[in-house]
Amino acid sequence: MVKNFRLNIAIRLLIMMLIMALFLYYVFVEIHYLRAVYLVVFFIISIVEFFRYIDRTNRDFTSFLLALLQNDFTTKFSESGKGKSFNQLYTAFNKITHKFEQISSAKEIQHLYLEALVDHVRVGILSFDRKERIHLMNQALQRLLGRKQVAFLNNLSSIDPQLPEFLRDIKPKENKLLKIQLGGDLLHLSIHATEFKLDNEYYKLISFQNIKNELDSTEMEAWQKLIRVLTHEIMNSVTPITSLSETLKQIAANAKSNPADIDKLAQGLEAIHHRSAGLENFTEAYKKLTKIPAPNFQKVEVKPLVERVLLLFQKELTHIKQEVDVDMGLTMLADPSLIEQVLINLIKNAIDAVHGVENPQIIIRATSGEQTTLIVEDNGSGIDVDKADKIFIPFFTTKDNGSGIGLALCRQIIRMHNGTISFSSAPGTTVLKIIF
Structure with missing residues (x-):
């Protein structure tokens, strides 16, 4: 069988021309109509076969495209015996099929790699579309929730009724804490x-x-720190009371024989009373931390609030340079009374920090954007590094006469406003930053 395309076309054309010549011969020369009819049938068959042969390339091309469309890369085409141009065409078909096969294989490998990577991480991951159809629920999340892969977001309500609604409402780039049983x-x-x-x-x-x-x-670490501070404060009071009580007991035993000891007894009882009052004040300070009222949120102008607090310290600030960098009209949503209390504590600490410093200065700044930032800065001597992580612990203080509840109170108020308060210190500067 001759496979060259051009030769096949030439042979088919010659056969059709021969059939046509015989047809004309039997019609006009020999006048044999039955044979002429047979030749017409043969001619029609040869034309049909000719077009089918011509369309074979189109059928191969269609088959090639459908195979690519259906991700079927098993179809191969013979690359020889059909003429140079057709051999090149089918070679190109096979190369394209092989290339797509490589791309598909690479994508499959990458998919398997990413799937293994997602399943390997210890953080639970969930992905769903607009129709709330779940596309991804990695093994870490399945272990965490004690559930296998589920199809739709609503299926998670069997874990906790509030979970689907919570996941719908959480906004992009938002972090939230959820408690579920x-x-x-x-x-x-x-x-x-x-x-x-x-x-x-x-x-x-x-x-x-x-x-x-x-x-x-x-929480355990915080409790341990708090217990250490409480123990220290209480023992500072109880130890001298115990010692003094023992001394007074001996004085009382000898008081009848030595009336002069009555004065010593009175002085000792006065000291015990004074220290007991100190312990009472200490417990009252502790109660303050547990009885902060819920914030009454209002739209508050920052600059008048800062100026009002500075006015309270007018006498203490006489020899301290003050700088207020707050734009007029800047507002925030907060409880003005509670925020005023925070500013009072921070400014009082700053005043104490710059005591005895040459050219003392206090700077108060506020900026707005996605969040409001309030900064109180001073040029005091700063706080030692080993004490920096303790300044927000209740009753911890670096002052001789401090109560240690000021900054702890500030932190609790700021947390009630869904904000954060942070601290940084270096020789010559201390910065307290509040972000709402």
Whole structure:
């Protein structure tokens, strides 16, 4: 069989021309109509076969495109015996098919790699689309929630009724804490959300992390620090009271024989009374930390608030340079009374910090944006590094006559405003920053 395309076309054309010549011969020369009819049939068959042969390339091309469309890369074409141009065409078909096969294989490998990577991380990951169809729920999340892969977001209501609504409402780039009861255990979930688009399809990606152990550890550490401070303060009062009581007991035993000891007894009882009053004041200070009223949020202008607080310290600030960098009209949503109390504590600390410093200065700044930032800065001697992590602990103080509740009170008030307060110090500067 001759496979060259051009030769096949030439042979088919010659056969059709021969059939046509015989047809004309039997019609006009020999006048044999039956044979002429047979030749017409043969001619029609040869034309049909000719076009089918011509269309074979189109059929191969269609087959090639459909195979690519259906991700079928098993179709191969013969690359020889059909003429140079057709051999090149089918070679190109096979190369394209092989290239797509390589791309598909690489994508599959990358998908498997990413799938293994996502399953390997210890943070729970969940992804769903606008129709709330879940596309990803890694093994860490399945272990955390005690559930296998689920199809839709609403299916998570079997874990906790509030969970689906919580995941719908959380905004991109937002961090929230959610507590859920699961199998008798209380989970503290730190949840972070983001969103993205793939092929114009919206997806929401959410990470889950159980921070209960970290919270427990931090809480335990805070309690230990608090107990150490409480123990220190109480023992500072109880030890001299115990010692003095023992001395007074001996004096009382000899008071009848030595009336002069009555005065010593009275003085000792006065000292005990004074120290007992100190312990009472100490416990009252502790109660202040536990009885802060809930904030009454209002729209507060920052600059008048700062100026009002500075006016309270007019006498103390006589020899201190003050700089207020707050834009007029800057407002924030807060409880003015509580924030005023915070500023009073911070400015009082700054005044104490610059005592005895050459060219003392206090700077108060406020900026706005996505969040409001309030800064109180002084040029005092600063706080030692080993004490910096303790300044927000109740009753810890670096002052001889300090109560140690000022900054602890400030931190609690700021937390009630969903804000943060941070501290930084170096020789010659101390900065307290509040972010709402």
